[in-house]
Amino acid sequence: MKEKILKAIDKNSKISAADLAIMLGTTEEEIVRTIKEMEDETVICGYPTLINWDKVNCERVTALIEVKVTPQRGLGFDKIAERIYQFDEVQSVYLMSGGFDLTVIIEGSTMREVAKFVSEKLAPMEAILSTATHFVLKKYKEHGLPLVQTRHEERMLITP
Template identity: 65%
Template sequence: MKEKILAVIEKNSRIDLKELAILLGEEEADVANAIAEMEQENIICGYHTLINWDNTSEEKVSALIEVRVTPQRGMGFDHIAERIYQYPEVHAVYLMSGAYDFTVILEGKSMRDVAQFVSEKLSTLDSVLSTATHFVLKKYKDHGTILTKKANSDERMLITP
């Protein structure tokens, strides 16, 4: 049941409990308990809204930064990651396989904002060897959702056998 709950609320976290229980053919109380458990276990980490900021008047800049680091003695990657993810402007931090170590996704008000963060905060960390900053020009799809498409119109014929 838990996997099925997750599959539904990953796409629609605003669904109400009663309805979710109907969709899954389960008792409402059981669904509520399962969700509470998953919140406890940090399986469900939050309920966010996917916003396409490009369609608002708000100025926002996103950047993806490749970061190479040297882990210090007694300080593994986790510790360096923590130094990075504590900054509120850091949107996401992933440890990577391959040519560099971390992907840091940053959201700032302007390119200057981002540049300042990289040069003053990120690059100055002892363990950081180098950074490469890529600005996002346009978001087409995020969290499995196509952002550029208008709300679906149903082109099927109204009645078919």
């Protein structure tokens, strides 16, 4: 049941418990209880909204930063990752395989703000060997959903 619920709300967290119960063939109580359980277990960590900021008159800059670090004895990469993700500017942090160690995604209101964060906060950290900053020019798809959705119904209204 947990997996079924997660799959159903993955792309739309706004479905009501009553509707979910009907669609999954169970009771509303069961849905509410299971969701609560998963929230407590931090399987469900939050319900953010997917916003296309480009459509709002609100300047936003996103940057993806490749970070190379020296892992610390006994703590690996976790400690340094934690130091990084505590900053409010940081949207995501991933440990990577391959040419660098961490991907850090930063959001700021201007390019200058992001640059300032990288040069003043991120790069000087002791364990960090190097950073390479890439600015996002346009977002096409996030969380499995296209941000540029202009599709309309093209099927004929009645077909056999």
